[in-house]
Amino acid sequence: MSESGVKRVRTTSWSAGPGCHGGCGVVATVKDGRLVKLEGDPEHPWNQGRLCSRALAMTQYVHHPDRLRTPLKRAGERGEGKWEAISWEEAYDLIEARMKAIRDEHGPESFLFTIGTGRDIYPWISLLAYTYGSPNIVFGLSGNSCYATRISACKMVQGDYMVFDAAQWFPDRYDDPRWVQPECIVIWGYNIPASCPDNLFGHWIVDLMKRGTKIVTIDPRLSWFASRSEHWLQLRPGTDAAIAMGFLHVIVNEGLYDCAFVEKWTNAAHLLRTDTGRLLRESDLRAGGATANFVAWDAVRSAPAVWDAASQAYPAGAQPLLEGTCEVALADGGRVACETVWTAFRREVDRYPLDRVAEITMVPAEQVREAARFYAKAKPAAIHWGVPIDMTPNMTPTAHALAALWCITGNLDVPGGNVLARFAFNAVAYALPGTKSVFAPSAEAEAKRIATDRYGIFKKFSLRAQTDVTLEQIFTGEPYPIKGMWMAASNLIGGLGQDPKRWVEALKKLDFVVAVDLFHTPSTQLADVVLPAASFLEKDGVRSWWVPLQTINKAMTVEGCKPDIEIGFELARRFDPGFQWESIHDLLDDILKPSGMTFGELQEKGWAFPPEGHPSAPYRRHEKGLLRPDGTPGFCTPSGRVELYSTLREEWGLEPFPIFEEPPLSPLSRPDLAAQYPLILSTGRRSPVLYHTEHRQIPWLRALDPDPIVEIHPATASEHGIGAGEWVWVENSFGKALFKAKVTLEVPTWMVMAAHGWWFPEEPGAEPSLHGAFRSNANNLLPMGYQGKDGQGAPIKHGLCRVYKATPEDVIHA
Amino acid sequence: MREKKPRNGLLIDYEFCTGCKACVVACAQEYGWPAGQGGMRVTEILQELPKGRGYLSFLPFPTESCVLCAGRTRKGLKTACEQHCLAAVIRHGPVQELAREMERKPRMVLWAPR
Numbered sequence: 001m002s003e004s005g006v007k008r009v010r011t012t013s014w015s016a017g018p019g020c021h022g023g024c025g026v027v028a029t030v031k032d033g034r035l036v037k038l039e040g041d042p043e044h045p046w047n048q049g050r051l052c053s054r055a056l057a058m059t060q061y062v063h064h065p066d067r068l069r070t071p072l073k074r075a076g077e078r079g080e081g082k083w084e085a086i087s088w089e090e091a092y093d094l095i096e097a098r099m100k101a102i103r104d105e106h107g108p109e110s111f112l113f114t115i116g117t118g119r120d121i122y123p124w125i126s127l128l129a130y131t132y133g134s135p136n137i138v139f140g141l142s143g144n145s146c147y148a149t150r151i152s153a154c155k156m157v158q159g160d161y162m163v164f165d166a167a168q169w170f171p172d173r174y175d176d177p178r179w180v181q182p183e184c185i186v187i188w189g190y191n192i193p194a195s196c197p198d199n200l201f202g203h204w205i206v207d208l209m210k211r212g213t214k215i216v217t218i219d220p221r222l223s224w225f226a227s228r229s230e231h232w233l234q235l236r237p238g239t240d241a242a243i244a245m246g247f248l249h250v251i252v253n254e255g256l257y258d259c260a261f262v263e264k265w266t267n268a269a270h271l272l273r274t275d276t277g278r279l280l281r282e283s284d285l286r287a288g289g290a291t292a293n294f295v296a297w298d299a300v301r302s303a304p305a306v307w308d309a310a311s312q313a314y315p316a317g318a319q320p321l322l323e324g325t326c327e328v329a330l331a332d333g334g335r336v337a338c339e340t341v342w343t344a345f346r347r348e349v350d351r352y353p354l355d356r357v358a359e360i361t362m363v364p365a366e367q368v369r370e371a372a373r374f375y376a377k378a379k380p381a382a383i384h385w386g387v388p389i390d391m392t393p394n395m396t397p398t399a400h401a402l403a404a405l406w407c408i409t410g411n412l413d414v415p416g417g418n419v420l421a422r423f424a425f426n427a428v429a430y431a432l433p434g435t436k437s438v439f440a441p442s443a444e445a446e447a448k449r450i451a452t453d454r455y456g457i458f459k460k461f462s463l464r465a466q467t468d469v470t471l472e473q474i475f476t477g478e479p480y481p482i483k484g485m486w487m488a489a490s491n492l493i494g495g496l497g498q499d500p501k502r503w504v505e506a507l508k509k510l511d512f513v514v515a516v517d518l519f520h521t522p523s524t525q526l527a528d529v530v531l532p533a534a535s536f537l538e539k540d541g542v543r544s545w546w547v548p549l550q551t552i553n554k555a556m557t558v559e560g561c562k563p564d565i566e567i568g569f570e571l572a573r574r575f576d577p578g579f580q581w582e583s584i585h586d587l588l589d590d591i592l593k594p595s596g597m598t599f600g601e602l603q604e605k606g607w608a609f610p611p612e613g614h615p616s617a618p619y620r621r622h623e624k625g626l627l628r629p630d631g632t633p634g635f636c637t638p639s640g641r642v643e644l645y646s647t648l649r650e651e652w653g654l655e656p657f658p659i660f661e662e663p664p665l666s667p668l669s670r671p672d673l674a675a676q677y678p679l680i681l682s683t684g685r686r687s688p689v690l691y692h693t694e695h696r697q698i699p700w701l702r703a704l705d706p707d708p709i710v711e712i713h714p715a716t717a718s719e720h721g722i723g724a725g726e727w728v729w730v731e732n733s734f735g736k737a738l739f740k741a742k743v744t745l746e747v748p749t750w751m752v753m754a755a756h757g758w759w760f761p762e763e764p765g766a767e768p769s770l771h772g773a774f775r776s777n778a779n780n781l782l783p784m785g786y787q788g789k790d791g792q793g794a795p796i797k798h799g800l801c802r803v804y805k806a807t808p809e810d811v812i813h814a
Numbered sequence: 815m816r817e818k819k820p821r822n823g824l825l826i827d828y829e830f831c832t833g834c835k836a837c838v839v840a841c842a843q844e845y846g847w848p849a850g851q852g853g854m855r856v857t858e859i860l861q862e863l864p865k866g867r868g869y870l871s872f873l874p875f876p877t878e879s880c881v882l883c884a885g886r887t888r889k890g891l892k893t894a895c896e897q898h899c900l901a902a903v904i905r906h907g908p909v910q911e912l913a914r915e916m917e918r919k920p921r922m923v924l925w926a927p928r
């Protein structure tokens with residue numbers, strides 16, 4: 001501020017830029033309009049001055065010569081790489097005309113809006129899609145296999161999502177007396193050094209380790225955490241649910257659970273009919289009884305006791321039986337034998353004795369037992385998982401099993417445990433499943449959202465279309481045609497979409513495609529219009545995602561580029577005659593309204609934490625009646641309790657208890673394929689310097705991770721005559737891709753780990769190359785269409801493959 | 815007689831270095847190093863332990879180009895790598911002080927670049 005022409009701007013990092021889910025406080029030094037430095041803000045409670053390599057490389061990102069700086073209109077055939085620069089006004093007019101024509105002729109639902117990972121883009125694409133009239137926001141991964149599915153699954157079980165507790169709720173963090181240090185954290189399939197997933201600062205776990213928190217790691221790879229764990233379970237990918245069931249087996253049978261919590265706060269005492277296998281409801285007992293009311297067995301009166309879901313209570317004096325069977329008289333005069341949910345849950349859990357778990361997971365029984373005991377005895381303890389749980393067709397039942405673990409051990413919403421996470425002050429910009437923002441689709445549009453008729457969990461919680469069904473619909477046109485796509489920072493071809501060639505065909509079937517991005521990617525090359533977007537340094541915005549609530553403050557502009565919020569705002573005004581906001585700041589004020597602050601007021605503060613007693617501040621909110629809209633103690637589930645037996649899964653005709661199911665493309669389920677492709681193929685391990693498909697053009701970062709890597713165990717490499725650093729093909733029945741071998745003990749002999757998101761910005765953008773999009777693309781080996789029974793999850797981390805050395809001709813490019 | 819200035823160094827707690835490479839890019843940004851050069855390198859070390867166990871470590875190594883952020887530390891700032899290190903495992907200070915620190919905790923290394 002002192003030097004002339006130099007300003008220092010405090011802001012919040014949230015994409016585009018580092019690519020992450022954001023949250024770091026940063027200070028940007030801008031000189032004569034150019035970013036000269038970006039540093040961590042030492043005063044910010046989130047990162048305390050620390051900052052990752054990707055954010056520290058922002059000067060090379062913001063001023064990169066390849067950044068798109070003007071709207072482009074396709075000049076040749078789609079994919080020919082010929083572009084004509086046009087003005088923003090021309091671009092808006094063209095987009096408005098083409099999109100309105102499609103809306104008039106085919107209906108707004110025929111236009112798709114695709115997004116990537118959790119950026120400050122989702123609110124603005126929602127604004128755009130809903131004012132245009134389409135409910136179809138699409139996230140490219142098969143089975144929508146990421147964070148949103150996990151949130152839906154957790155809401156299904158416990159009414160809210162949850163995260164591990166690193167005192168992130170308090171400005172003074174670890175010094176706050178309300179916080180308790182977790183004794184143990186179970187790191188279930190993720191690798192913190194490389195990312196800040198899910199709106200958590202990854203290295204908080206390292207802070208906790210330094211303070212003495214012990215780690216249990218569940219991971220097929222020898223990760224940094226695995227090396228530093230009390231217990232490391234090196235499981236076969238895709239068998240996480242079996243480990244979780246094994247944990248439950250130990251904890252339930254050794255009496256290591258919190259019986260008071262199970263009795264009081266779960267639906268363990270509710271009765272199941274043994275004839276139908278379904279929950280007994282008040283409507284079964286008497287005519288006119290409510291179907292929403294469940295029934296327990298009152299051990300005092302030896303009679304059924306109705307659980308009144310509205311008042312969240314049994315009749316006064318009732319003592320519900322936790323375990324056992326009973327016979328109940330029905331309204332129709334018949335009698336039915338019933339058992340408690342807990343009795344049935346125990347039977348389900350008993351289907352997973354540890355020798356069976358060991359057989360499924362390849363982890364010795366003793367190791368599972370020891371780890372389960374360690375977790376259960378640690379108080380408090382937290383579990384946090386990465387995308388391997390989401391990236392399996394059995395994802396919802398796996399999440400159910402994991403949620404059961406922290407619930408029955410009494411670790412839910414307690415200090416140092418798995419703490420329920422809500423948007424600070426309930427101010428929502430980015431509406432994750434089960435929440436509402438100021439943008440909502442009309443009821444008429446919502447009725448047409450793709451696959452909600454097929455998948456209950458999508459209809460109930462999610463705001464997105466199911467991806468695999470959407471891709472099919474582009475080809476079949478059933479039940480209605482798909483004609484256009486808006487892609488916002490969503491590199492479907494380069495990394496997000498499995499079976500990328502199928503996605504290319506799909507894009508080519510569409511009449512009109514708009515891409516918004518900061519750089520050309522394989523995906524923008526297939527658009528009709530490309531709009532140059534802005535980084536987080538070039539916009540005002542709010543970051544509302546758990547805690548704290550923060551503003552993003554514009555530090556600079558890059559000539560020709562516009563932030564997503566501005567693009568969404570301008571087009572939304574054109575699409576919706578009733579558009580209600582005068583300016584972007586009006587809109588931000590509206591989003592912030594529940595906090596009682598305007599954008600300007602929050603900007604003054606920089607960040608704000610919800611006060612104790614607010615529903616978005618911990619702890620033990622279920623006891624205080626802070627979670628349910630009706631103010632009664634309990635959780636936001638249909639029964640108001642944590643549902644060990646899921647009433648929603650029952651309603652949707654799916655297994656209501658957690659289960660393990662063998663993945664569809666494994667050595668056990670497909671021995672025919674395994675004969676040809678004997679290695680397990682896993683993908684998606686994070687790089688600390690590259691975020692998914694991004695940053696390949698940033699010199700500082702690319703120099704640190706220059707090539708697509710496949711990790712191979714030394715024994716496996718030598719068996720195939722593969723030396724360190726040699727180029728190899730990884731191949732299976734779906735396709736193949738070229739990788740550089742990293743010969744390492746990080747992976748077991750029976751698995752390889754292929755890096756994802758690889759394309760080459762330095763190569764030609766025109767087809768057939770599309771910036772080398774298909775050469776080292778791990779998605780060549782992964783299918784679409786293998787999603788879970790409820791539409792959630794897909795086999796992304798556990799395929800089959802073989803590896804062999806590439807010929808010199810093959811590697812000429814690489 | 816002027817007292818000899820104490821030599822400064824970097825104390826690294828390699829037990830908790832996660833290999834995130836923030837230190838590398840922090841240094842590159844601070845001094846405008848071209849890609850591939852700079853004051854810090856991070857090495858991956860995979861130890862093979864008995865009974866087939868492995869142990870993955872990372873070790874940041876200050877190179878010939880490290881100037882110990884003399885300009886920053888004079889102003890009372892942390893070195894660029896120390897401030898940004900995600901695991902907070904880098905400490906800059908007089909070597910003697912840092913050496914005393916080493917007695918308190920194992921798995922540390924002390925660098926005294928030129």
Ligand code: SF4
Pocket residue numbers: 013018020021022023024047050051052053054055195196200201202
């Ligand atoms: S990845 Fe983590 S450290 Fe980097 S900017 Fe995002 S939140 Fe901050």
Ligand code: SF4
Pocket residue numbers: 840841844852853854876877879880881882883893894895896
């Ligand atoms: S002390 Fe300064 S010069 Fe040395 S490596 Fe760290 S940032 Fe670079």
Ligand code: SF4
Pocket residue numbers: 830831832833834835836837838856872874898899900901902903904
């Ligand atoms: S920034 Fe810190 S944790 Fe990251 S590699 Fe460097 S020394 Fe290690």
